Amino acid sequence: MSTITNYLKNENFNSNTLISFFQRIEPININAIINHSSEFENTFTFFNSRNKINFIAIEEVESKNIFFNSHNRISNVDKNTLEKFPLFVGYKKFISKSKTNLWDDFSDNKWYIPKFIIAQNDNDYFLIHNFLGNMYDEEKFNYLNSLTNKKSSIKFVEQRVRINKSDIDELNWKEKVKSALNKINKNELEKVVIARKVELELSNEFNLLTTFNQLLNNCNDCIIFSVKESNSIFFGATPEKLFSINKNIINTEALAGSIERSKNETEDAYLGNQLLRDPKELNEQKKVLDYILSILSNYSSDIKFNEIPFIKKLNSVQHLQTKINATISSEFEILKFLNEIHPTPAVCGLPKEGALEFIYETEDFDRGLYAGVIGWYNNFNIGEFYVGIRSALQKENKLNVFAGCGIVEGSIPEKEFFETEIKLKPILSLFSL
Ligand SMILES: C=C(O[C@H]1C=CC=C(C(=O)O)[C@@H]1O)C(=O)O
Structure with missing residues (x-):
């Protein structure tokens, strides 16, 4: 008899009761389960080594609008431990009407309870x-249990690609930046984030396990994620937290403004200092900070942050970062706040409506989950949400890689183009030509 049947043989729960059955397992390399992703309709993988929460969620509890009036956790583990695990996982696309069928495998907004x-x-x-x-x-359940018992070693596969020549060329993209600057000069916009999509053709089969593990190895300080729905996989290594919540404390950040990294330590520190002193970059990041503070002030009268931004160093790029934390009241609703705060000017612009319209008219692809939200939460008011940047979509034999830049007064199209190149690097470098 399986463990589940053993536990449940004397129970009779009605169909409005949600059961979460926890089985403790031996420490395993969870990401090895990714190799089995193709066996399931959908999977959602989220690795945050900082917060020490890593998981792969598999399939969904049946009904779309799941209704349950009681929730029973079956486990012999203490409540404090159980509180740390997700109940809901999901994503939200960058808000826009779609022009193509690129993202058809994904819903616009989906928060669901995974089956496993x-x-x-x-x-x-x-x-x-x-x-x-x-x-x-x-x-x-028994099958997954058997997978977690398997000792598997991860084999990397070399992945080859061809660049698709029909890609938006450099000149074309810089024209878009110029037209954004035009709007900014006429005071029609304060800031707008313009993105690029680089399309690659995969020469051999896409290997999510290899990609995921390379991102884990290369991108410290980022959340490594993948969302598989039907025949599409959205994945990436994002440095940008939208917010996380732990009971009555909310943590968020303003991350914007960029400069490259250097392998030479002195030069790298010099670049960081330059970023900290550049009025254009400081202005670009301050707009994100002010926006976040204005939304947060509706929810909290106790907001803490540092006046001067820090430098966040990633593999190929460094950013200006202001960490913010606030105490919130018990009426706080996670998804309501999420819908209000997203998209911030780190991926959209100001004023928000004008920037959304400009992005829709100017970019010739659908952002979908790029610059959208991915995350998880539970009913103990614990959860974390990240912005889906430094990311890519694999669909059939195509890989679409995304990167964008904040355009403000003083932005130089050539420099912005270079900035998108360094933001594309963490993903492009995994594929050889
Ligand atoms: C929109 C992106 O990055 C944002 C996050 C950090 C720095 C940014 C910048 O300097 O423009 C962007 O606001 C992207 O990577 O696609």
Whole structure:
């Protein structure tokens, strides 16, 4: 008899009761499960080594608008440990009407309870099965359990690509920046983020496991994620937190303004100092900070942040960063706040409506989940949400890689183009020509 049947044989839950069955498992390399992604309709993988929460969520609890009036956690683990794990996972696209079918495999906005989650928090590892009433899937539970028992070593596969020549060329993109500057000079916009899409053709089969692990190795201080729906996979290594919440404390940040890195330590520090003193970059980041503070002030009268930004150093780029934390009241609703704060001027612009319209008219691709939101939360008011930048979409034999830049008064098109090149690097460098 399986563990689930063992536990549930004397229980009779009605179909409005959500059950989360936690089975402690031996420490495993969770990302090895990614190799089995293609066996499932959808998977959602999220690795935050900083917060020490890593998980892969597999499939969904049936109904779209899931209704449950009670929630039962079955486990022999203390409540403090259980509180740290996701109940809902999901994503939200960058708001826009779509012009193409590029993102058709993804909904506009989807927060759902996964059927299974294999998760790690610190030294705690669990296989979690969520289901309504008695509708557990014993077979799949046992199968996943067997996968977590397997000792698997990760083999990297070399991935080759060809550049698609029909890509927006450099001149064309710089013209878009000029037209943004035009709007800014006429005071019609204060700031707008213009993005590029680089399209590559995969010469061999896409290997998510290799890609994911290379991102884990290369991109410290980033959240490594992948969202697979039907035949599409959106993935990336994002440095940008939208917000995280832990009971009554919310943490967020203003991340904007960029400069390249140098392998030479002295030169790298010099570049960082330049960024900290550049009025155009400081202005670009301050606009993000002011926007976040204005939204947050509706929810909190206790907001803390540093007046002077810090430097956040990533592999190929450094940014200006202001960390913000605030105490919020018990009426705070996670998704309501998310819909209000996103998109910030770090990926959209100011005023927001004008910037959205400009982006829609100017960019000749759909952003979809690029610059959208990915994250998780639970009903203990714990969760984290990140902005889907430094990311790519794999669909059939195409890889679409995205990067954008904030345009403000004083932006120089050539420099902005170079900035998109360094932001594309973490993903492009994984594929050889
Ligand atoms: C929009 C992107 O980055 C944002 C985050 C940090 C710095 C940015 C910048 O300097 O323009 C952007 O606002 C992107 O990477 O596609």
